[in-house]
Amino acid sequence: MIETIALQHSYDETTVIDGISLTIDDGEWVVIIGANGSGKTTLVRHFNGLCTPDSGSVIINGTPVSANLLAARTAVGMVFQTPRDQFVAATVEADVAFGPENLGLSHADIETRVSDALATVGLSECRHARTSELSGGERARVAIAGVLAMRPDHIVLDEPFAGLDLSARASIQDRLRTLAANGTGLITVTHDLEAVINDVDRIIVIQEGQIAYEGSPTSACQWLSTHSVDIVSPSILS
Numbered sequence: 755m756i757e758t759i760a761l762q763h764s765y766d767e768t769t770v771i772d773g774i775s776l777t778i779d780d781g782e783w784v785v786i787i788g789a790n791g792s793g794k795t796t797l798v799r800h801f802n803g804l805c806t807p808d809s810g811s812v813i814i815n816g817t818p819v820s821a822n823l824l825a826a827r828t829a830v831g832m833v834f835q836t837p838r839d840q841f842v843a844a845t846v847e848a849d850v851a852f853g854p855e856n857l858g859l860s861h862a863d864i865e866t867r868v869s870d871a872l873a874t875v876g877l878s879e880c881r882h883a884r885t886s887e888l889s890g891g892e893r894a895r896v897a898i899a900g901v902l903a904m905r906p907d908h909i910v911l912d913e914p915f916a917g918l919d920l921s922a923r924a925s926i927q928d929r930l931r932t933l934a935a936n937g938t939g940l941i942t943v944t945h946d947l948e949a950v951i952n953d954v955d956r957i958i959v960i961q962e963g964q965i966a967y968e969g970s971p972t973s974a975c976q977w978l979s980t981h982s983v984d985i986v987s988p989s990i991l992s
């Protein structure tokens with residue numbers, strides 16, 4: 755479970771996260787939406803200690819991130835906006851194995867995790883491919899596999915559909931549904947609510963560093979349609 759309590763974060767003098775308290779349960783699929791610069795990425799970077807709060811706290815599975823950063827990073831995996839920057843190895847196999855290797859697992863366990871993760875994202879056949887030669891959609895899936903191999907409780911995906919064509923987007927949607935069905939908690943930050951609205955449990959709307967609304971997709975769409983919030987396509991509100 756991820757909890758934030760009165761979370762506050764500033765860059766220089768500018769407050770970007772302004773007192774956010776929220777709880778995300780295990781196995782829950784949450785989508786975080788909001789205008790550019792509203793603080794979505796900064797918020798999720800707190801979930802595994804990539805940002806340090808000015809005040810307030812982030813608690814993962816009952817333990818403050820500040821007390822056990824490794825536990826937080828093991829429990830909450832992060833797939834970044836630009837997967838290319840996430841790769842640490844020359845081949846898909848080595849890249850996906852990198853995290854489990856750092857956990858000190860046995861060769862057999864690492865092999866199982868790499869095979870399972872690549873199978874889940876549908877890339878078993880790309881195992882020996884070079885990461886530099888992947889398409890955008892494949893890169894996105896390898897980045898997810900790398901996080902998946904760590905077997906986190908929650909995976910944060912920041913703009914997982916950005917720059918993908920329709921077929922790659924559909925493929926990522928399928929993979930996310932598979933993960934959710936397997937009980938992995940997902941936190942998706944996206945401007946493309948349409949891509950996930952039929953799958954998620956909860957929508958959180960961020961405005962100027964605060965939670966403006968949170969609720970089920972149905973209730974959130976009602977809220978969005980009665981507030982002049984220009985952050986989702988009108989077609990999904992009708």
Ligand SMILES: Nc1ncnc2c1ncn2[C@@H]1O[C@H](COP(=O)(O)OP(=O)(O)OP(=O)(O)O)[C@@H](O)[C@H]1O
Nearest residue numbers: 765766770788789790791792793794795796797945
């Ligand atoms: N490292 C940083 N240093 C200074 N300011 C930053 C930094 N990262 C983000 N900001 C600023 O903080 C604000 C919130 O940024 P953040 O990336 O969290 O918003 P966002 O809602 O994810 O935006 P987007 O939808 O454009 O990705 C923005 O004004 C941004 O310019």
